[in-house]
Amino acid sequence: MFYFYTYSFLAIVIMTYGAINYPKILKLANKSSHKSEWKIAFGLIIFTLVSYVTFIILYVFGSQLATDIITISIFYFVSVYVLQTIDLLYKTLKESFQKNNDINKYADHLEVMVQKRTQEYQNKNEEIEKTVNELTDFKKAMLSILEDMSNSEDQLKVALMESDALNMVSQTITWSADWDKMVSYVTKVIALNMEAPKSAIFIYNSDSNSLVAQKGSYGFTPKEIELLDVDTDESLNGIAYKTKTVIQTSDIQSEKNACPQKVHFDHSKMITAPVYDGKNIIGTICCIDPNRDIKSSKVKDFYEKLSNVASVIISNSKLIKESEEQAILKSIGEGLLVVDNLGNIEDINKIAENNFGIKKEDVLGKNVAGLLGFHELETLLSDFGATYDRKHVEKMGHRMECILKDEKYICAAGKNSFHKNCRGCNIFHVAAQKKMNLAFTKTTNFTFSAIISPILSDSSEVIGQVLTMHDVTKEVLMNRAKDEFLSVTSHELRTPMTAVMGNIKMVLDGDAGKVDDMMREYLNDAYIGSQRLLALVEDMLNVSRIEQGRMQYNISPFDIDTAIKYVFNTLKGIASQKNLYLKPLNHDCVKVVGDENKIIEVITNLVGNALKFTEGGGISIGYAIVGNKLQVSIADTGIGISKEDETKLFQKFSQVNLTLTNQKGGTGLGLYICRQYVEAMGGKIWIDKSEPGRGTIFAFTLPLA
């Protein structure tokens, strides 16, 4: 009975399981390759059913053996079925696991895709955000424009001001850099724009560390402007200058430093801004007592703009001035060389560049001594510096002449040039001893005459020198030609005159036979005429040589008595002819220093003149030591000289009485030459005393030996 129930139960379970699972297995089998399984399962069900039926029959008709065999076979099949089912389940499970894997992969792929998309969306989002921002900005801009439009009054004023400023710039240009006018215009425009009564420009002065109020500042009298200067360390303007920012009274605690008290105004209301020349700050521009509320930042901006425009104008104004100066320097027809107190070259114009054969960029900052090989000039230049005050300096016009010779400049200075105490400076050969630092490419001779003038600062200090060079090459060449002409002419004149005079003299001496009185008279006139002509030639030659500075003096000590004796011997014939006396007053054997021959010429001239203009009495010569000089006096008893004629006497071609000149003969050059000779030897010549009709005393001095 037990077996029966057990088998029945097992068979029912297996069949139920098979029945339940059959569609599933069938479904699976259709999809997959496991087609055999469902047949096995189906067979299993059929077999279980058959064996169960057999069991029932056997059990009913009963045989123990049969029952046992069937039971064992049922167990066997059940075991097989169970194992197969397990296998099937495993396979099914495995399959489903693989499928799960695939799904995972797909899921991953999906995730990437999603991320991409997300990114894209984010980007899009950002773009949109931007657009939104832009729109916001636009909105803001629109709003600000709207706001600005609401401040249209200010805007209009700025625009007006800018056009005003442009106007100013153009006007400033036409003013050709008149600083005062520029200051007055700029300050006026600023004051009007700020609705202020006063406005001023301050320029920094490094010497006094102060800001100096400029002439022409609007609303101030010239006297007030003088009192307006402020210290850079203790003023609102100073702060604006130092911090390079726009400063207004409300910006600082201590308002009393805003402006000095000397000039009255309400300094609680003031605004000031830096002023630039290009990039360099040069001062400030300030506005005092503006009607506008300077506390508002808009006004500050507006003011800053104003000061910027002012800066542009100031720069332009300075630029115009500088370029004007440059243009002047360039267009001056003379060579210009500017040096500082140390003799370093600060500027040189084109003509000087050409004259020296140098280039500006090569010589700027270099010492002029090196440039010219000219060390004495350096000393002279620095001598001009410290010791002279304005009065002296203004009187000085120092003239020298330089000539390029053997690649060196040899400079000569006129008699009264250069340093007062520098007697030996008359002619100096500086370059001759010093080798030049710069090579001169110019090969042709260039001669210039130069004037060295000091450059004075406002406080009359000498801050440098300017050397003006005038090219005198042509003049020098012409002078040389003149000299040559004179020299040739005189030679050519002298020789025939010598022959004329020599031959007349021989005839007069009776070399050619007896000469009767009438012949003698005629020949005498011919002889005197020749003599005058020859004297004129000699005098002209001497004058020419004196003026060329080429007269040579053989200076040595000599006895004045010897010279006087020599002259008396030469002239005693003429004196005795006119029945005049020649009287030496001293015989003291005093020695003087000079060119003896030229002093003899001087004395001959003076005594000769005295003889010419004296008809009775005579001539006496005396001398006396006066200081460190010997004074020689020549006194006659002649016609005398009037006061007004005295001054003319030592000038060229200046005979006092032309009628007398023609009577007495003379070139009008004698006294001029005498003066040049005596002065060249360190003496003086003058008319000591003269009375018309009673006589004249001429005097000259010479240094004692």
Place this chain on the structure above:
Amino acid sequence: MRVLLVDDDQLMTRMYERKFQFEGHDIVVVDNGRSGLELLEDDKSFDVILLDVMMPEMNGFEFLEAKQKMENAKDIPVIMLTNLVGSEDDEKKGINLGAKEYLVKSRLQPNDIVEAAKKYV
């Protein structure tokens, strides 16, 4: 007195010839330095030489230099005569080369020249 005059200007030489001859002196005239030297080669009997400075072929200084190198001739005294301008340097040069005197013709009359020459006899 036997005088050698070296000068190219006939106006001057004729004048000095007359004066010296009138005074009873012997004077020989040549018109440049070279002729003067050639003459001196053969005849060294001159008491004094009057020498112009500017002459063709050989000037006074060159003549003087050469003459000073001649045996027997170097002791003959030389007086230089000129009418050149700016003669101070020339004067020094002449004296340095051995001339006794340096005279300017236009300042002296013929008789002064004779007197000057006489000093060296």
